[in-house]
Amino acid sequence: MRFQQIDQFASELKADKRASVYQSTKSTHEKRTKLLFDEFADPNRLRQIAGEIKQHTLENLDTYLPAVEAKMKANGVQVHWAATAEAANAAVLAIMRARGATKMVKAKTMVSEETELAHFLEKHGIEALETDLGEFIVQIDDDHPSHIVRPIIHKNRREIATSFEREGLGAYNDDPETITRRARQFLRHKYLAADVGLTGANFVSVESGRMVLVTNEGNSRFCLAATKCHIAMIGIEKLVPRDRDLALLLNLLGRSGTAQELTVYTEFISGPKSPTQPDGPEEMHVIFVDNGRTEVLASDCRDILRCIRCGACLNVCPVYRQASGHAYRSVYPGPVGAVLSPLLMGDKFAEKADLPKASSLCGACNEVCPVNIPIPDLLLRLRNKAKEEGVPSPGTPPMGAWALLASQPMAWRAALVGGKVMNYLPTKLLPIPALRAWEAKRALPAWRGGEFRKWMKSRKSRAGL
Amino acid sequence: MTDDRESILSRVRGALAPLDERAAMPEYTTEIAVMRQMIAGRDLLTVFTERIRLVNGVALTDPAALVEKLRAGGWTHGYCDPALWPRLAPHFGADFKVEIEFDRARVDDYAFGITRAAGAIAETGTIILNEATTSRRLAALTPWVHVAVVERARIFADLPQAVAALGPDSNVIWCTGPSKTADVEGILIEGVHGPGIQIALVMQGA
Numbered sequence: 011m012r013f014q015q016i017d018q019f020a021s022e023l024k025a026d027k028r029a030s031v032y033q034s035t036k037s038t039h040e041k042r043t044k045l046l047f048d049e050f051a052d053p054n055r056l057r058q059i060a061g062e063i064k065q066h067t068l069e070n071l072d073t074y075l076p077a078v079e080a081k082m083k084a085n086g087v088q089v090h091w092a093a094t095a096e097a098a099n100a101a102v103l104a105i106m107r108a109r110g111a112t113k114m115v116k117a118k119t120m121v122s123e124e125t126e127l128a129h130f131l132e133k134h135g136i137e138a139l140e141t142d143l144g145e146f147i148v149q150i151d152d153d154h155p156s157h158i159v160r161p162i163i164h165k166n167r168r169e170i171a172t173s174f175e176r177e178g179l180g181a182y183n184d185d186p187e188t189i190t191r192r193a194r195q196f197l198r199h200k201y202l203a204a205d206v207g208l209t210g211a212n213f214v215s216v217e218s219g220r221m222v223l224v225t226n227e228g229n230s231r232f233c234l235a236a237t238k239c240h241i242a243m244i245g246i247e248k249l250v251p252r253d254r255d256l257a258l259l260l261n262l263l264g265r266s267g268t269a270q271e272l273t274v275y276t277e278f279i280s281g282p283k284s285p286t287q288p289d290g291p292e293e294m295h296v297i298f299v300d301n302g303r304t305e306v307l308a309s310d311c312r313d314i315l316r317c318i319r320c321g322a323c324l325n326v327c328p329v330y331r332q333a334s335g336h337a338y339r340s341v342y343p344g345p346v347g348a349v350l351s352p353l354l355m356g357d358k359f360a361e362k363a364d365l366p367k368a369s370s371l372c373g374a375c376n377e378v379c380p381v382n383i384p385i386p387d388l389l390l391r392l393r394n395k396a397k398e399e400g401v402p403s404p405g406t407p408p409m410g411a412w413a414l415l416a417s418q419p420m421a422w423r424a425a426l427v428g429g430k431v432m433n434y435l436p437t438k439l440l441p442i443p444a445l446r447a448w449e450a451k452r453a454l455p456a457w458r459g460g461e462f463r464k465w466m467k468s469r470k471s472r473a474g475l
Numbered sequence: 476m477t478d479d480r481e482s483i484l485s486r487v488r489g490a491l492a493p494l495d496e497r498a499a500m501p502e503y504t505t506e507i508a509v510m511r512q513m514i515a516g517r518d519l520l521t522v523f524t525e526r527i528r529l530v531n532g533v534a535l536t537d538p539a540a541l542v543e544k545l546r547a548g549g550w551t552h553g554y555c556d557p558a559l560w561p562r563l564a565p566h567f568g569a570d571f572k573v574e575i576e577f578d579r580a581r582v583d584d585y586a587f588g589i590t591r592a593a594g595a596i597a598e599t600g601t602i603i604l605n606e607a608t609t610s611r612r613l614a615a616l617t618p619w620v621h622v623a624v625v626e627r628a629r630i631f632a633d634l635p636q637a638v639a640a641l642g643p644d645s646n647v648i649w650c651t652g653p654s655k656t657a658d659v660e661g662i663l664i665e666g667v668h669g670p671g672i673q674i675a676l677v678m679q680g681a
């Protein structure tokens with residue numbers, strides 16, 4: 011029996027993992043909605059404007075990118091460019107080598123997940139330690155994040171306690187507070203011993219060249235207080251035109267992502283430390299990373315580049331809630347991932363062309379998106395692209411028979427009668443393998459075909475038509 | 476990497492060239508993203524005090540109350556910005572050990588750190604730190620308790636006002652409550668890498 015790949019994964023997912031993903035996504039989503047609608051008269055208007063700001067920026071990147079580069083240089087930042095993941099990793103390594111640096115502490119950055127920076131550096135003899143609690147646990151388990159904001163949404167405290175014990179962070183203890191304290195104690199000495207702090211950026215203002223970083227744990231603050239060199243890896247789509255646009259976007263980001271009015275720490279960084287400050291980086295580098303983004307910009311799916319990685323669409327998505335993040339086989343799971351991940355594959359698009367099909371197109375992702383990305387439309391465009399490129403699609407029922415029935419009234423009526431027979435036959439006998447696979451995991455409602463036609467007829471006769 | 480610069484920029488130009496029209500920048504006032512009904516004519520210190528409590532932070536106006544709180548928590552060894560110490564010292568008893576130098580080799584010794592803030596935001600209960608007013612980045616971050624001394628007149632009403640006041644400072648940090656995580660089973664735990672207790676001491680002429 012052939013399932014679509016996401017279905018297959020979901021069907022094998024352990025019940026406790028599904029439950030933990032389901033519970034926490036649902037509660038975050040509900041809190042988000044309450045927060046937005048209680049505090050703002052017209053939150054949908056905010057989402058629209060935020061979307062327009064980002065769309066405008068994307069469509070003017072040809073002027074904004076050189077402008078922000080000039081501003082950053084004037085602020086004392088060294089600016090680098092990386093067309094590919096390999097180039098981005100090589101740029102980081104070159105900066106570290108030039109300083110004779112061997113130890114890095116990393117804050118959470120999605121673009122470094124794309125380039126698999128930590129693995130790359132480790133191969134070159136550099137210790138690259140994740141400091142976000144969730145990412146740290148992912149790293150010691152050699153696992154993958156399963157949510158863009160909550161990397162270990164798929165793990166429970168018992169698994170984490172076991173990993174901590176294995177890593178020598180203390181005897182088994184699964185109290186979340188103890189787990190957090192142990193990580194605090196272990197990591198603070200790692201920051202202080204590190205040479206370089208690596209971060210991403212949530213936004214970059216073209217007007218001032220400031221980058222904005224938001225975290226709850228304070229790990230990026232620690233990276234920038236303890237080390238002497240700051241490297242920021244930033245996707246080229248992160249720009250916004252002016253500082254004042256940041257207030258709007260920050261208001262939406264915290265609420266959409268974690269149901270907070272504001273994330274605990276919002277850092278506005280525009281250069282190395284000042285000469286009178288004893289702590290922090292004397293040197294600051296920004297690496298602008300393309301890694302497939304310009305190709306997305308050239309496509310009819312460029313709207314997805316507005317994404318501010320809040321995770322709201324994951325939390326609300328019925329498919330994500332059932333399948334969890336690993337089902338998407340990508341750095342970006344959920345609705346945003348179903349669009350972005352295949353696109354970022356470039357000429358290997360076919361390998362992930364199944365992702366856009368794992369959606370009922372219910373539209374919930376679009377409704378919650380703080381930058382109003384029409385995700386369902388983009389999913390349809392990608393399905394079309396897959397079709398046009400002749401990507402095979404196992405697990406999808408052929409629609410030819412359906413088309414024939416639906417266009418022939420006689421045949422349709424016959425099928426409706428036939429459908430009633432299905433109520434009495436075991437579904438194992440379904441003639442289409444994909445439907446059989448689908449049905450194996452779901453209970454089909456009783457067939458009720460023909461009711462509408464009957465109702466329509468009697469209505470017409472009542473009305474004397 | 477100059478090659479990468481050229482290739483990225485030329486691909487960006489190539490991607491945008493076919494567009495008949497570029498999306499315009501929307502006109503809007505930052506007012507739309509402000510929780511107006513909450514501020515509306517109220518005293519900013521009152522709003523700030525109320526809001527910081529909602530994010531599990533504490534606002535105090537009396538240095539004696541601060542000292543009491545530190546003593547009650549058993550946090551008697553800490554750091555204080557030398558510029559603030561002359562004014563605060565009279566309130567601290569002999570049971571306290573307060574250093575005006577911060578030694579990074581002994582980060583675990585400091586239970587509290589007292590530094591100056593650049594201001595605060597009433598709407599969200601946020602403390603604003605920046606490069607110009609923070610004597611030591613590590614002292615405002617690594618101790619379990621961080622006390623930010625906020626000048627009464629530097630409380631901004633809302634986010635847009637605070638953004639407008641960013642100025643030329645190279646490292647501005649908005650702190651909204653103590654450091655926290657919900658990574659383990661969605662359970663909220665405070666004090667991950669930063670302070671587990673965040674206090675604002677609001678003073679005139681700080």
Ligand code: SF4
Binds near residue numbers: 319320378383
């Ligand atoms: S697509 Fe929208 S909702 Fe989804 S992560 Fe990006 S910004 Fe958030």
